[in-house]
Amino acid sequence: MAELNETHELSFAEIEDLVFLLKNISGFDLSGYTRSSLKRRIQRIMGLEHMDIVDLKNALVNLPGFQTYFIQEVTVNVTEMFRDPAFYRKLNSDILPYLSSFQRIKIWSAGCSTGEEVYSLAILLKEQQLNERAFIYGTDINSQVLDVAKKGIYPLKKFKEYTENFNAIHLKENFSSYYTARYDAAIINHDLRQNILFSTHNLASDQVFNEFHLITCRNVLIYFDLKLQERVINLFYESLALFGFLCLGTKETLIRHEVMKNFKVVDKELNIYQKIK
Amino acid sequence: MIEKPATHMIAIGGSAGAYELIVELLESLPAHFSVAIVVVLHRNSKYETKIESSLSQRLNKKVISVKDKMTVLPDNIYFAPPGYHLLIEPHFSFSLDISEPVQFSRPSIDVFFESMADIYQDKGTAFLLSGANTDGTYGLKRLLEMQATCYIQDPKDAKIDTMPRSGMTVSKKIKTLNNAEIIDFFSQLI
Ligand SMILES: C[S@@+](CC[C@H](N)C(=O)[O-])C[C@H]1O[C@@H](n2cnc3c(N)ncnc32)[C@H](O)[C@@H]1O
Numbered sequence: 001m002a003e004l005n006e007t008h009e010l011s012f013a014e015i016e017d018l019v020f021l022l023k024n025i026s027g028f029d030l031s032g033y034t035r036s037s038l039k040r041r042i043q044r045i046m047g048l049e050h051m052d053i054v055d056l057k058n059a060l061v062n063l064p065g066f067q068t069y070f071i072q073e074v075t076v077n078v079t080e081m082f083r084d085p086a087f088y089r090k091l092n093s094d095i096l097p098y099l100s101s102f103q104r105i106k107i108w109s110a111g112c113s114t115g116e117e118v119y120s121l122a123i124l125l126k127e128q129q130l131n132e133r134a135f136i137y138g139t140d141i142n143s144q145v146l147d148v149a150k151k152g153i154y155p156l157k158k159f160k161e162y163t164e165n166f167n168a169i170h171l172k173e174n175f176s177s178y179y180t181a182r183y184d185a186a187i188i189n190h191d192l193r194q195n196i197l198f199s200t201h202n203l204a205s206d207q208v209f210n211e212f213h214l215i216t217c218r219n220v221l222i223y224f225d226l227k228l229q230e231r232v233i234n235l236f237y238e239s240l241a242l243f244g245f246l247c248l249g250t251k252e253t254l255i256r257h258e259v260m261k262n263f264k265v266v267d268k269e270l271n272i273y274q275k276i277k
Numbered sequence: 278m279i280e281k282p283a284t285h286m287i288a289i290g291g292s293a294g295a296y297e298l299i300v301e302l303l304e305s306l307p308a309h310f311s312v313a314i315v316v317v318l319h320r321n322s323k324y325e326t327k328i329e330s331s332l333s334q335r336l337n338k339k340v341i342s343v344k345d346k347m348t349v350l351p352d353n354i355y356f357a358p359p360g361y362h363l364l365i366e367p368h369f370s371f372s373l374d375i376s377e378p379v380q381f382s383r384p385s386i387d388v389f390f391e392s393m394a395d396i397y398q399d400k401g402t403a404f405l406l407s408g409a410n411t412d413g414t415y416g417l418k419r420l421l422e423m424q425a426t427c428y429i430q431d432p433k434d435a436k437i438d439t440m441p442r443s444g445m446t447v448s449k450k451i452k453t454l455n456n457a458e459i460i461d462f463f464s465q466l467i
Contacts, residue, residue: 012367012395034364034366034372035366035367036364036365036366036367036372036374036392036395036396037364037372037374037376039395040364040374040376040388041376076374076375076376078375078376078377219375221345222345222361222372222373222374222375223372223374225346225366226346229346249345251343251344251345251358251361251373252344252345253344253345253346253347
């Protein structure tokens with residue numbers, strides 16, 4: 001474990017310096033990110049690159065491409081298909097049947113990382129035969145993960161766990177009918193990839209870009225402080241059609257935020273809300 | 278309502294064989310105490326265990342499964358939720374992180390101990406209990422560097438002694454306590 005053996009201690013004051021520097025020299029503003037996670041991630045980069053704080057600042061200012069690399073490594077992109085099966089069960093049993101009365105269903109997966117969440121949603125839509133009139137936008141700050149998402153090819157070894165998740169949702173089809181296994185890779189079926197668009201969008205600085213009936217933003221807000229969370233929730237509120245749904249990660253809470261008075265709690269444990277005014 | 282965060286923290290790291298002792302020491306707690314207690318226990322995230330709510334009822338105390346950005350409050354017992362790393366922010370709130378497991382563990386005891394060392398420094402106390410891996414060892418090292426108080430369950434009393442034995446390699450200065458002494462410690466908290 002390189003990052004354990006080679007420790008690069010970073011103080012919180014040094015983190016503030018770096019955040020300030022990055023904001024001034026690039027379009028990336030990390031000031032709303034949790035410091036405890038930034039500390040771990042930046043120390044990890046310093047370990048990987050064998051850099052001290054001076055090297056790091058130098059690279060951020062002078063090394064072409066390093067800012068983008070830094071953002072890619074600072075963000076946590078860990079994801080899986082059908083993470084939290086109970087959430088997908090609820091989507092399948094309640095939320096999608098509700099949305100099926102809409103003529104078109106527009107979905108936004110914000111902070112979609114390498115796309116596993118988007119394809120999980122596409123599979124549910126297909127099961128409910130809603131895929132033809134649904135459209136999913138997958139967005140992330142990190143363009144590298146979006147390149148992976150667009151390909152829809154994943155390591156096959158991960159699919160044992162995904163199959164367990166999938167089976168816990170109790171759908172009609174077999175999970176294996178949604179992908180093709182080739183050597184050590186799993187390729188998501190072509191028909192699932194229609195009506196999906198992946199593109200970059202920065203939740204910390206970008207604006208509303210469409211109107212949606214369902215927004216999922218799971219395990220992204222945990223990296224934001226309350227103030228940035230507030231901005232993002234307002235953005236979601238403005239992006240939702242009336243009676244549209246907002247779905248967050250199971251360990252996130254929003255009750256503190258003012259705008260939540262415009263939402264009805266659909267499921268407290270699973271963190272599903274509906275815009276009612 | 279402005280809640281005042283806990284000024285002191287006691288953390289308990291445990292894995293296989295630690296759960297029974299954790300229940301026992303929580304049972305021995307006085308009705309109220311001025312610290313925040315945090316339990317980081319390895320458990321399978323696929324099975325939604327209701328440890329927190331059942332303990333809450335049994336002990337008649339606030340036993341909370343941590344949610345993101347909760348303020349760290351005194352007189353509360355917090356459990357790290359399975360499937361996430363647990364961290365502490367400089368202004369004393371919890372934050373969750375879903376990055377890769379560390380040494381196959383998420384939550385990782387090392388990750389939490391290190392974050393607690395950063396924030397609570399000499400106001401932190403940590404216990405490392407039974408387990409079949411070496412998680413927590415690096416965290417103890419970081420805690421000691423920040424002048425925190427560290428204890429290890431006496432390997433003779435541990436159901437699985439790998440974790441405490443590994444922890445003992447950090448420094449001879451770390452005290453080992455047998456189960457009775459650990460329970461005693463918690464019963465005398467104020
Ligand atoms: C842990 S992943 C969550 C993936 C997926 N939603 C899930 O729950 O499995 C967090 C994602 O949020 C993205 N992210 C972080 N900051 C962001 C920002 N400001 N705008 C958009 N996406 C961001 C990261 O790049 C990362 O891919």
